Amino acid sequence: MPTNDESAHKFNADELQAPEWINDDLFAKVLANCEKKDSQIRIKSTKISPASMKGDHYASVMFRAQLQYQLNGVDKARSVILKTMPESEGHKKEMLGKTDIFEKEIIMYTEVIPRFEKVLRDIGDSTVLKAACLYYSLSPRKVIVFEDLVPVGYEVVRDRPLTEEEVKAAYDKLAKWHAISHKINLEEPHYFDKFYQGVFNMSALAKQDFVIRGITTFIEVLRETPSLSKYVPYFAAVESTTFQQCRASFDEYRKSPKPGAFYVLCHGDFHCKNMMFKHNKETGKFEDVMLLDYQVGYVGPIVMDLIYSKYFILDEHLRLEFPALVYRYFTTLTGTLKKIGFEGELPKLAEIHKQFMHHKHFELFLLTTFLPMWMAMKDDIDMDSVMTSEEYRRNLCKSAEYIKYLESALPRLLHLGYFED
Numbered sequence: 001m002p003t004n005d006e007s008a009h010k011f012n013a014d015e016l017q018a019p020e021w022i023n024d025d026l027f028a029k030v031l032a033n034c035e036k037k038d039s040q041i042r043i044k045s046t047k048i049s050p051a052s053m054k055g056d057h058y059a060s061v062m063f064r065a066q067l068q069y070q071l072n073g074v075d076k077a078r079s080v081i082l083k084t085m086p087e088s089e090g091h092k093k094e095m096l097g098k099t100d101i102f103e104k105e106i107i108m109y110t111e112v113i114p115r116f117e118k119v120l121r122d123i124g125d126s127t128v129l130k131a132a133c134l135y136y137s138l139s140p141r142k143v144i145v146f147e148d149l150v151p152v153g154y155e156v157v158r159d160r161p162l163t164e165e166e167v168k169a170a171y172d173k174l175a176k177w178h179a180i181s182h183k184i185n186l187e188e189p190h191y192f193d194k195f196y197q198g199v200f201n202m203s204a205l206a207k208q209d210f211v212i213r214g215i216t217t218f219i220e221v222l223r224e225t226p227s228l229s230k231y232v233p234y235f236a237a238v239e240s241t242t243f244q245q246c247r248a249s250f251d252e253y254r255k256s257p258k259p260g261a262f263y264v265l266c267h268g269d270f271h272c273k274n275m276m277f278k279h280n281k282e283t284g285k286f287e288d289v290m291l292l293d294y295q296v297g298y299v300g301p302i303v304m305d306l307i308y309s310k311y312f313i314l315d316e317h318l319r320l321e322f323p324a325l326v327y328r329y330f331t332t333l334t335g336t337l338k339k340i341g342f343e344g345e346l347p348k349l350a351e352i353h354k355q356f357m358h359h360k361h362f363e364l365f366l367l368t369t370f371l372p373m374w375m376a377m378k379d380d381i382d383m384d385s386v387m388t389s390e391e392y393r394r395n396l397c398k399s400a401e402y403i404k405y406l407e408s409a410l411p412r413l414l415h416l417g418y419f420e421d
Helices: 004-010 024-034 091-096 101-122 164-187 214-224 229-236 242-255 304-312 322-339 349-358 360-378 383-388 390-397 400-416
Strands: 041-050 061-071 074-084 133-137 143-147 263-266 275-279 286-291 298-301
Touching: 024 041, 024 061, 024 074, 024 133, 101 133, 101 143, 101 164, 164 263, 164 286, 164 304, 164 322, 214 229, 214 360, 214 390, 229 400, 242 298, 242 360, 304 322, 304 360, 322 349, 349 360, 360 390, 360 400, 383 390
Parallel strands: none
Antiparallel strands: 041 061, 061 074, 074 143, 133 143, 263 298, 275 286
């Protein structure tokens, strides 16, 4: 384990010490699930450490376990990732304790994604959409155990923006995911019934102060910033309705589907920390991206993941190339639909762009409420303070980096008509 000083800066506090129930008994079950049923397994040693860095995630607790064991008398080693729910008392446990995010993710990894991958294999496409799920349990505690991707060359990108090549690869996988889910959803309307609730229509989130008052804090900062104060009337006009409109977008497919709209199984949290990238160790050449974290998937409008990705995958320079990246996504989407035998009407690029405007309130919410927090992730951000302290959030909104971005982004939104009724 790292020293205390290193731990305080690098890792989430609730991942510094694994709970007692993460022990050899659990690992024996994991290994028994991985090996042949009649195998004799003896665990020799385990080394447990945090599986991620501070700022990588919030809605779970993750550990890496490096296992040394004997399989039928032969020495073996395996590294696994354990994902579980928060146990420490506090805001995170209170907010997430009553959700079904673990149940949904288990279904994703054991039923939905394997089906998606089979569809791809049937057309000769070897795209991998998930890490291997080695074990899971909901009782007595919720836990999912995955293959550790680090030993096979994958890593989370933390110290630089994603390259255009990496972004395109992520959009290609998203497009294939969306295409397959759209076809299944039309042919089997009840297949995704358990995926009715995304982040914005979870009752736990709707009660959070940082969600409800985020845009209010943003407007206060605009009012105090001379270069941005002229935008106050635009945001004041939508202050009381933006979050409810976001919820309506997330509810749209279930409650008021629109004629001709294109609905897919959305990833729901499609950001760059929910991806791992693999590069050739010798040449540095990009090889693959692995998508992660399927806890908050839901059936919704096709553009929702794309809007989310604009702010949490792309840096400010690639955001200027967003139309070209959407075209890349669109080409992969329609190409995949044709290959998998979709017989319905294919989406049109112009219609997708109309959907961006139809769901513009979601983009405005992300820009005003989530983006300042995201920009601060590379620093030593305190997520509990983000969730509970309005003053802390106000200071994030006042950061020089965020203000500078707004000075270029808000004029573009104005020119695109985002502030019109």
